Amino acid sequence: MSIEIKQRLLPDGRPNKPNKPMVPGWITIHNTDNLTGTAESHARYILDGSGGRQASWHYTVDDVDIFQHLRDNEQGWHAGDGDGPGNQTSLGMEVCMFIGMKTEVAWRNAAWLAAFLINRHKLTVEHIVPHQKWSGKLCPSQLLPYWSKFINMVKEELQKLQRPKNEAIIEVNGAKVATGIFVNNLVFAPIRDIGAAIGAPVVWDNGSKTASINGNNVAGGRLIGGKAYAPVRAVAEAAGAKVNWNGKEKTISIQLQP
Ligand SMILES: [Zn+2]
Structure with missing residues (x-):
């Protein structure tokens, strides 16, 4: 499978992103902890200034869409570790969890995106980490109990992406x-x-x-x-x-x- 990554990039200079360069070394997975927000509405939230908070991340995924908010080569504020390695070296991916969403489809889309980013940045599945790693927060709240299942989904998607074209x-x-x-x-x-x-x-x-x-x-x-x-x-x-x-x-x- 492959789904389009829709670009909703936050312009440079905005106060809700660090405006600092980055070489991605990790992929940090979050859940939105928001029972109504779609990927589309999170894209709007970031473009509207994240409610005045220092909050921004690279991708939001649900069962229909993938939106990109920050370029892969810039830092976000999502890992809760200040100037630590989470914010400074990891791509942040929020996985939606709104009521009525097809959760398995959203997880599959997130797994595909993680595999795509691993390929793009020459990383491995060991570089996919829960937000919890950086700050101790219980995040991604929905995926943590199924972490090994999620990683297996990423491995499956990686195999498909790396399969020779013929x-x-x-x-x-x-x-x-x-x-x-x-x-x-x-x-x-x-x-x-x-x-x-x-x-x-x-x-x-x-x-x-x-x-x-x-x-x-x-x-x-x-x-x-x-x-x-x-x-x-x-x-x-x-x-x-x-x-x-x-x-x-x-x-x-x-x-x-x-
Ligand atoms: Zn998180």
């Missing part, structure tokens, strides 16, 4: 069984792995580069790295399975008929 995931009944590769806009996968996963006997003819599944021929195969590959959709359909393509996740889902 790769696709092959799933059978929801479980990953192979990695495919795009050739001329078709996804090819190791035919024996697919055959084993769908429980169909596979015969490969190396001369004609043709695979036979349940006695149905699939032409157009090829050897890649010494392994027999064939177009996944044709293979699955030859075995009588249903096939769905999720372009956003670059995943082919094969559903075996009961």
Whole structure:
């Protein structure tokens, strides 16, 4: 997945940001502790001067939007540690928690953004920390009890972001069984792995580069790295399975008929 990061940057010189440069070394996660505020309304709050407080952070995320309020190369006031490393070296991300929000979706968006920022700034998942680390505040209040779950979500998103552009995931009944590769806009996968996963006997003819599944021929195969590959959709359909393509996740889902 990928969602647009909407820019609502706080102009330089405003009193609710430090106006100091930064090289990001950490990503600090917060919850808003606000039962009505959306990401959009927090973007407005910062642009309107944060109610006269010295308060600003880099990103706010909910189940619909991601807004950016400060550039990645400037400090914010969000970590509650004054001139400490939280404010001076970390990107602040507020995760919304308003009533009626789809919490799992917001967490997934936050995990995607954290993975995106890790990639952008050459950090690791160990650099994602709760606000609590800097000031002891019980924040992010909603995510702290599920911290390891959240970190796992970040790892999943990181894997997707770092996947080579020409790769696709092959799933059978929801479980990953192979990695495919795009050739001329078709996804090819190791035919024996697919055959084993769908429980169909596979015969490969190396001369004609043709695979036979349940006695149905699939032409157009090829050897890649010494392994027999064939177009996944044709293979699955030859075995009588249903096939769905999720372009956003670059995943082919094969559903075996009961
Ligand atoms: Zn916080």
